[in-house]
Amino acid sequence: MLRIPCPHCGVRDYTEFRYAGDASKSRPSLEITDVKTWHDHVFLFDNPKGMHQEYWQHVQGCRQWLVLERDTSTNTVSRAWFARQGKSS
Amino acid sequence: MSELSRYSAWSIARRGLSGARWRRAWRAAEPRKSYDVVIIGGGGHGLATAYYLAANHGITNVAVLERGYLGSGNVGRNTTLVRSNYQLPGNTEFFEHSLKLWEGLSHELNYNVMLSQRGQLVLAHGPGQFDVLARKGNTMRLNGIDAELLEREDVQRLVPFLDYSSHCRFPIYGGLFQPRAGTVRHDAVAWGYARAADHLGVDLIENCEVTGFVRDGDRVTGVETSRGVINAGRTVLSVAGHSSHLTRLLNWRLPIESHLLQAFVTESIKPFLDHVISFGADLYYISQSDRGGMVFGGHIDGFNSYTQRGQLPKVQTVAECAIALMPGMSRLRVLRHWGGIQDMTPDGSPFMGRTPFRDLYLNAGWCYQGFKATPATGWCMAHTIAHEEEHPLIRHLGVDRFERGNGHDEYGLGLWTYKQ
């Protein structure tokens, strides 16, 4: 069972969290109206077999959005931090 | 000693009585330097593509490259369902074409893939869901596909042992039944296509991993493999679950995430369930194999994964669904559960056709539905490769469709299906 080290609540089962995919991408500003930029952001993924930074929200805990670093080929978790702290912390 | 190549009751008798030997289902081919078409991925789709290239288009200088053993991917890991209950334009026609091909497949391949058209029942648990199924069923009927709308009483007559009690959390309201839907012995599909393709001259090369592409500008001219460089007139990617992993070698990002889907089988029991049933209160589907095991599955685990190892909570969720639908399942015992990696796409529909790279063709993004699509995918991909233009049945499935807003969200689940 994937266990996620929530920086606020401690290590918890992944079922307490909501997953939201790749966290390494930079979301375009709302002012950008270019379809291509938004298309690439919304629809294209690196989807690596290996280290992946991804969003998880601790919905059944502190409600904080986290960035989790996990190896998608082994599910080994290396670390997690609050998403509000930025891309890497 | 004579060699038996065609399968029949007669040839079995000869093998049993005379000691004649079977011809191998396929040769253990050594890779050659160059092929007209190289298909990456020896799963159901890759093998079917190879077969139809040879059978329909006379293109036999073809290699199928498989990293492990033939059929080691999702063709051997799924829950074996085939059906054509789709409502969106394009999907309806494509999956019905596939079901028609299934209906003739054992004959076509001279290999019993054990198509069992026992009928699939999709349940609705409220009036809203019932109308959604009605829309689908009406569309099917208007496209010449069999479909029957069932009220609760009809469902109870058809399958008397579902939960109709007052303790049911989501009572059954009705359902949509497709009599021609059913199951197929999944491994046999890979083996049948492999054998038929091999007999037409296709080289099936196992234990051959693709590690890179040979390029000439924006053209793909071959592949680097663990068994050397192989030049290819055209190259086809057919590696469900690992599509992004290979396109990374081309610096090409796809609208795909790789997710893990688990499947389950119980111990064998005497006939217990005669149809395929899909629950409506959660994603869950079940049938009984000819060996007697109850075969079932549910949602993806819900996060990117290449591990092929499922999470225990999902096992529990699926068990809950099993009992909620059919209380008698409670005493049966799970014999095995396993995972397959599938490509998930933003709209739940696949990608097929040409790519931004010349002579490179893509077949990916099958989400939950790759197995039932196997024959039509092979058929349409072969056509597309032979004519260098998409077969009409797959024109709506281009990998660039989101640039135009052309998503095909069959189930109305929204952007990402892991959202709950």
Add this chain to the structure above:
Amino acid sequence: MTGTRLTKGGRIDRSATLQFQLEGRRFTGYAGDTLASALLANGIRVFGRSFKYHRPRGILASGIQEPNALMTVGTGSRRIPNLPATSVELYDGLVCERQNGWPSVDFDIGSVFGLFARFLSAGFYYKTFIGPTRGSWMFYERWIRRAAGLGRATHEPDSARYDHRHHHTDVLVIGSGPAGLAAALAAGRAGSRVLLVEQDSMAGGSLLDSPIGTDDDQLRSALLAQLVALPTVQILTHTSVFGLYDGLAAGMVERRPVIQGVSAPSEVLHIVRANQIIHATGALEQPLLFGNNDRPGVMLAGAVRAHLHRYALRLGDEVVVVTNHDSAWSAAFDLADAGARVTVVDERPAPNADLLQGAKDRAIAVRVHTVATRVFGSNGVKALEVRDAESGAVARIACDLVAMSGGWIPTVQLTTHGGVRTVFNPTLGVHVAGPMAAGQSIAGAASGDPTDPLKQGHAVGVRAAQALGFSADAGLAPESAWSSVPLMTTRTSASLPAQSKVFIDFQSDVTLSDMHVSLEDGFESPEHLKRYTALGMATDQGKSSHYNGLTTLSALRGQAMGALGTTTHRPPYTPVTVGVLAGRSVGLHFRATRRTPMHEWHMANGVTMIEAGPWFRPWYYRWAGADVGSAYIEEMRVVRSRVGLSDVSSLGKIELTGPDVGIFLDRVYVNGFSSLAVGKARYGVMLNDDGTVLDDGTTARLGEHRYFLTTTTAQAGEVMSWLEFLLQTVWPDLRVQAVSVTDRWAAMSLAGPYARDVLARALPEIDVSNAALPHMGVMERQIGEMPVRIGRLSFSGELAYEVYVPADYGVGMWEHLLAVGADVGIRPYGLEALASLRIEKGHVAGIELDHRNTLRDLGLGKMGSRAKSYIGRALSERSELVDTQRWSLVGLELVEPAGKLRGGAILFAKDEPIQGHGRGYITSVTWSTVHERLIALALYRGGLNHVGEEIVCAYPLRGEQVRARIVSPMFIDPAGERLHA
């Protein structure tokens, strides 16, 4: 095999006699018996019929390894098929039957299949039943399905109860043999919390197979006594670890004793989250391959010995022990000591002299360099045929029991669940676990290391504790005269017999000749072989077949074991009941239930509820009619003519505070909110990033920096998470706090011409006049201790108010409004009427908000602000999404009075052929009490450009085609006079 119960010895309690039944025959056994040992003691030899050839089968193994003796235990709603008799503990009143024989297991017509074995070999089904017609398989399949399968299950609901328990432990030790006991003791003494798990009914593992009072037995008692004294150690017996999962989590099932008349959970699922896992899972003995090696009376030597010492059963008078290594000799010695006449047949030319001396001391006949070739007898053993490997001379040894042993293989299934690959160890001749993953270690026979398991166990126990920072003195490793378990050696091709009835997988009926055919057909990798022949796929998960398959494959292909690869072991290690996985999440507890604060009132007042996701919502009330079809119309009439009250508490409610809420909402919603005046509400729509509609609802501005946002019931959780995502990851600079208050407020909608009249009289403290509270006005007041929020909001098109009070006041306010409105005929109305009223008003709802439609598709294009940017705007401009030929929202009214409009009908232009995908479909239908006819909302290509056109609604599922006219979706009050009244 006579099944003599010895008068003394064994771990059974002869004073506790248990009654049980087999197929109507009554037997007795003792506490401590398994079902298998009790039946054996009663002379039963045939325990079932095999899967394919219906051959009679007896007991092969002991414990969970048994492939043959699958029985159906229990009756009625407790009837469980396919339980290995060797792992069922006998209880008083047990009822069982044998499987897969007709008319009976003792006389089974199905055994004729055996005559056709040469045709039924591997690949048989793929090669035949193809014709004569395309659908032929469906004909054959019926018969094949009936012949296949094992036990018969019942469809009855399960009356058993199952529980779940969770553990957090430092060290999980799997297996309580010598290695496991030593590991648990060391880790426990070092100070870590230890959970020691044993699948058997008592701890001890292989130590239990020695007679009571021997060194092994005393060692077991001593170690257990020390463990029990440690407060840090918990021991769970009867508990099988079935799977290892990511994060060092283990799934295990505990079988609870069956006590007649006592209601207790049958099984408990334990989910363990450990910091270290120690595998001490021992080894599994493997059969030898010779003709008819599946006959009842051919058993594993270890199982014969276990039955002798544990259950006091001497299973033969004339026994041949046949083997290729040392361990089986102890079975021979023990049987001879117990009075049996024993012959040992050993493949090796020169077994160790001590063994030969031991045999001589006991008058055991010994044949060395000799292999077994076949068994004579059908329902039991009459003789064993052996062949001298040197001379080739064949001899027949009369016997009633064959005890065989092909060696032992490490039990590494669980380590492979965690992703550890097995590797072939050429010295040992077996596959062992590869390098262990972090946090896991392995000891004893499971590791393949043949040295002292006590020392090994102690060492890994200490290391596991130390890795977690526990460093108390773990003491010294226990000392004993324990002899290590001999491991299997790879067989040579010379020893492979030629007969066809050499069983490799007993339960799947896979024989040596099947393997020949499989290779001939080209299925020669271990995975292909497994899938083609079903080898190793039976309920025993290949515990006695997988490895013989592999070694045979190696021999037949002439390929070294190490180069062959192996197949993947999948969880569960032993089969797991579906029921125990689900636990209490069955029936009404299948999914969590959410109830509104007024739920009990509805229940007491004639409601029929409907599920709306996790919520139960009032569907209709019996005051209005006996079924939904008539009731909702009556409820609508009351709202349109008088006043109705509806529970809308399930709407998502989010409180937003902070100086930047307006800016935030401007970005989230397509329309503007920063310009909203305090005391006003506005209907808003938010989009997904891809430009499709995510949700709609009203948001009120309660104060300068305070907004109250509502969502649809279905999307409440989604929207809350989305807002939090945006605030925490995209715009952390915005000064906004978002809190879900869905459960804090009871909400009710008071709608109809008398709504204001009722509200004014119900809350005389508050001015709710048109001037004080105009359409879309909101107010926050305090009535005594009770805060109340009132918004003049309407989805029905009527004069309507949403009244919010804290959840605890919900029922009070609800009853108060009903009481005050009684004189004007107020009535509660349900979801069906609510949804129908909104159809009349042309409001979209869940079925239209299905993530596929854009703002324009839903006729809301004008809401999209041009002055600001908002989420989803960029991608909503994609070419396909702005195509005017997309479908969009229209109203439909039925033209033929006799016909029916139905949701899900497909729409066609009047004169075009009724086939294909049409131009759209009906989303929602209702009877309009205003127009006294059926009306509908639909999505239609080109939308309102076609107003006035007559179209065809096709519903071929019922053979219906009806004509309807396209109209505006605003069926009532297009000018909004009622709303503003």
